[in-house]
Amino acid sequence: xxxxxxxxxxxxxxxxxxxxxxxxxxxxxxxxxxxxxxxxxxxxxxxxxxxxxxxxxxxxxxxxxxxxxxxxxxxxxxxxxxxxxxxxxxxxxxxxxxxxxxxxxxxxxxxxxxxxxxxxxxxxxxxxxxxxxxxxxxxxxxxxxxxxxxxxxxxxxxxxxxxxxxxxxxxxxxxxxxxxxxxxxxxxxxxxxxxxxxxxxxxxxxxxxxxxxxxxxxxxxxxxxxxxxxxxxxxxxxxxxxxxxxxxxxxxxxxxxxxxxxxxxxxxxxxxxxxxxxxxxxxxxxxxxxxxxxxxxxxxxxxxxxxxxxxxxxxxxxxxxxxxxxxxxxxxxxxxxxxxxxxxxxxxxxxxxxxxx
Numbered sequence: 001x002x003x004x005x006x007x008x009x010x011x012x013x014x015x016x017x018x019x020x021x022x023x024x025x026x027x028x029x030x031x032x033x034x035x036x037x038x039x040x041x042x043x044x045x046x047x048x049x050x051x052x053x054x055x056x057x058x059x060x061x062x063x064x065x066x067x068x069x070x071x072x073x074x075x076x077x078x079x080x081x082x083x084x085x086x087x088x089x090x091x092x093x094x095x096x097x098x099x100x101x102x103x104x105x106x107x108x109x110x111x112x113x114x115x116x117x118x119x120x121x122x123x124x125x126x127x128x129x130x131x132x133x134x135x136x137x138x139x140x141x142x143x144x145x146x147x148x149x150x151x152x153x154x155x156x157x158x159x160x161x162x163x164x165x166x167x168x169x170x171x172x173x174x175x176x177x178x179x180x181x182x183x184x185x186x187x188x189x190x191x192x193x194x195x196x197x198x199x200x201x202x203x204x205x206x207x208x209x210x211x212x213x214x215x216x217x218x219x220x221x222x223x224x225x226x227x228x229x230x231x232x233x234x235x236x237x238x239x240x241x242x243x244x245x246x247x248x249x250x251x252x253x254x255x256x257x258x259x260x261x262x263x264x265x266x267x268x269x270x271x272x273x274x275x276x277x278x279x280x281x282x283x284x285x286x287x288x289x290x291x292x293x294x295x296x297x298x299x300x301x302x303x304x305x306x307x308x309x310x311x312x313x314x315x316x317x318x319x320x321x322x323x324x325x326x327x328x329x330x331x332x333x334x335x336x337x338x339x340x341x342x343x344x345x346x347x348x349x350x351x352x353x354x355x356x357x
Contacts, residue, residue, distance in 0.1 A: 033307070033308055033309065042159035044318065050167050050196065067164045074160070106256065106259055195322050206237060215229075222266060234246075237315070238301065296340050303316070304320070
């Protein structure tokens with residue numbers, strides 16, 4: 001039986017209303033970004049810290065003391081982050097004339113090499129195109145969004161504390177909110193568990209990646225290796241694209257200091273870290289790949305960056321992954337979650353039966 005014009009019009013109206021509602025919601029979020037961004041950052045920190053709180057409670061820490069201990073660790077990390085960024089920027093500004101001289105020497109080697117192949121360039125042209133200050137500005141621009149939130153540090157920390165105290169009862173509250181007091185909706189628990197697991201493992205992998213990159217750059221002798229390791233830690237939340245962006249300033253400084261050899265070695269450190277941690281360690285810890293397609297990563301970077309600024313760019317992939325996990329936990333959203341997936345494996349008959357259930 002062919003669908004009636006009335007049904008077609010109803011579907012079209014529902015689709016239009018849904019799209020219009022999304023536009024209104026996103027416009028509201030963007031207008032309230034000054035409130036939404038600190039809240040999202042606090043929620044992100046709380047989810048990451050909750051495994052540490054549970055670990056301390058397992059070794060007989062009272063809940064309040066465990067939360068205070070974790071908050072102090074977060075505060076110390078924030079102070080360390082601010083000191084690393086501030087001291088690196090101040091030192092870079094004082095060393096900028098020396099870097100420009102070193103860059104001129106490196107360009108002279110490049111110009112002489114290209115001249116052997118009848119490619120004629122002037123050092124002035126290269127100096128105008130490649131300014132050493134851009135390497136540092138790229139890193140500081142990435143961290144500026146987080147730094148701008150330091151004025152809201154007290155608000156964020158208080159929100160994290162209250163979220164951690166409420167974390168133990170969030171499952172029950174969600175079940176009651178969705179009219180499921182008998183706890184029959186298992187997808188709610190699966191969603192919360194998947195989100196916590198993803199962010200905990202991603203944070204651990206990002207931390208190892210940042211330490212590995214920073215230590216490798218230290219062995220090479222690259223300046224500000226702690227800053228580059230911090231950038232690698234933060235941008236590892238953005239797969240594929242993040243490692244490339246994180247490598248640019250470190251490789252540029254390595255080239256300015258030591259030339260092509262050190263730049264190639266620095267790039268190799270990031271390639272090894274991305275291949276080993278992203279393709280071997282992370283999927284093994286998670287049990288399966290929770291990756292997004294490269295196109296989705298790029299589009300989410302643009303979308304969340306437009307919606308929430310630089311902090312939205314840093315949280316773009318975790319936010320998109322939370323949406324994807326939520327879609328996977330619902331019957332009607334699995335088809336959309338499959339579209340966000342990176343590479344799908346052929347579905348076995350057992351997997352097809354599980355999805356059908």
